[in-house]
Amino acid sequence: MPTLIPRAEALRRIRAEGGAPTCLMCAIHRREVGDVHVIREDADTLVMLPRYVRRWGHVMTLPKRHVTSYAEVDVALWTRVSQLAHQAARVVEAVMRPRRCYLASTGSSAGELTQTSQHLHIHVVPLYEPDDKPSDIFSWAGGVYVGAPAEWAELTERYRAAWDACWP
Ligand SMILES: [Zn+2]
Numbered sequence: 001m002p003t004l005i006p007r008a009e010a011l012r013r014i015r016a017e018g019g020a021p022t023c024l025m026c027a028i029h030r031r032e033v034g035d036v037h038v039i040r041e042d043a044d045t046l047v048m049l050p051r052y053v054r055r056w057g058h059v060m061t062l063p064k065r066h067v068t069s070y071a072e073v074d075v076a077l078w079t080r081v082s083q084l085a086h087q088a089a090r091v092v093e094a095v096m097r098p099r100r101c102y103l104a105s106t107g108s109s110a111g112e113l114t115q116t117s118q119h120l121h122i123h124v125v126p127l128y129e130p131d132d133k134p135s136d137i138f139s140w141a142g143g144v145y146v147g148a149p150a151e152w153a154e155l156t157e158r159y160r161a162a163w164d165a166c167w168p
Helices: 007-018 026-028 075-096 149-166
Strands: 003-005 037-041 044-047 059-063 099-102 122-127 142-145
Touching: 003 007, 003 044, 007 026, 007 142, 026 044, 037 075, 037 149, 059 075, 075 099, 075 122, 075 149
Parallel strands: none
Antiparallel strands: 003 142, 037 044, 044 059, 059 122, 099 122
């Protein structure tokens, strides 16, 4: 089972793994901050599992180009990232059978922080409890889940297989 760790411990681990990169999302897709659990990747986009999550099964999609506002993203690229989020949500529904799936482009309004980024991205978050709500899902106050290497590998494989089954 994935382990719930306190927010402070998660922040300590993230800093230990990657320091304080100028952009967390760019550092992730450049593999500068440790392992990346990739579901899909091409020259312009990445679909992967964030390593510190409020709900197990959380997926993230992002454009690789460093963009921090929608004015910097053309329709084609954002449509592609959104399409990947929709596909990821379908995969999450098929594999995890959540009660619901949140899709949200959040990110930091306070500059680059240890746990969040200004670089645009879309969260795909499975919800398992009837009282799950955004104020809890998008806060680390209750701690975050981390997996053992074998758990990350197993989840990655299940998602990849479901993706291949839907879009061979
Ligand atoms: Zn970036």
